[in-house]
Amino acid sequence: MVWTQVGLDGSLQARAVVAGDCPAISLNGQDSTMAVRSGPTADSFADTVCEAAIPAGISEASVGRQPLALLPETVDRVAVVGDPGCRVSHWEAIQDCDDPADWPLRAIAAEIAESAPHLVVHVGDYIYRETPCPPGEASCAGSPFGDNQATWQADFFDPMSRLLPVAPWLFLRGNHESCSREGVGWFRYFDPRPMPAACERFTAPYAVDLAGLPRLVVMDTAEAGDSETTPELNAAYAEQLASLERLATPGSWLLTHKPVAGGILYLDGKEQVVTNETFSAVSNNHLPATLNLALAGHIHLAEVLLFDPGASRPTQLIAGHGGTELDQGVSGAYDGAFLGEPALKAGLVVAAFGWMEVAVAPDRITATALGVEGRELFVVHLARE
Missing domain, CATH: 2.60.40 (Immunoglobulin-like)
Structure with missing residues (x-):
């Protein structure tokens, strides 16, 4: 490979x-x-x-x-995929890894390859086969699990084999690649830095400048707490936020696994806007004004969240619908009044497997969420800055 x-x-x-x-x-x-x-x-x-x-x-x-x-002379077509592995874990529903309707990653990878992107961005969480298949469960019988070569082969390299050589990749680290989960495989295969002597809990943000695209700022959010935080996490991510402020230039895109501007989830019987607890603590939900767009996964749905100009939050795209079991969500359009989030101008949620294409023109950005077999889930047009 x-x-x-x-x-x-x-x-x-x-x-x-x-x-x-x-x-x-x-x-x-x-x-x-x-x-x-x-x-x-x-x-x-x-x-x-x-x-x-x-x-x-x-x-x-x-x-x-x-x-x-x-890389071509100008990069203006980016494919975004995230959270694609086949879920086999004792604490959540098990997917049928041999059923392309239940786990369609191979088809999604082939469709992305056919689209001939200039760059593929993987927003993290590669491995979902984390525990042994339960006895008598035919849907995952014989499946490997854990942080080892066989699992990385089954959950990533085999289904992505057609897409892997098509375009350069930009790999992000998700919480499944934390040191307590699949961190060894992450550093072996994909981390862009020299191989460390041991797994590192935190890695520093960095900037990527490619002709045709705004500056990309990549941040490792593997350890950021979804619903609770600690002084240690707050200190680490306050430092990351300070680096982000230094790295971001006007119009920059922020690339993370966990959405830092916000996401929409169905919780406690209703749709609501959720924010990452660690980032809320260190940023007070105010991100650098130089950020125009944020790309993430983590939430297993296709989403876009548009915030009021004074909210100090960039437009958030979420492409966590790459193949793992979808989160519970009600597909539709939402506004901040309905969701109880005054800063939100509009949001779109689609509960369907697929990927996202982000096309860049001199005057605008077009983000298209796509389903299996190329079905258009939503299209949103954004100003470049």
């Missing part, structure tokens, strides 16, 4: 997962051996993860016979 991914400051990296020694990479016809990022472990991972930088100005790159996806 080989792919390319966007790293810190918009640099491009090649990654390969192999059974033996790292292969050669060809850059403009010049061969060199990829470096070992992470070798086999004694228990969970038998593969070797290899990496190589792809310098600016490279026009042809390949590993073996596999051409590597490079």
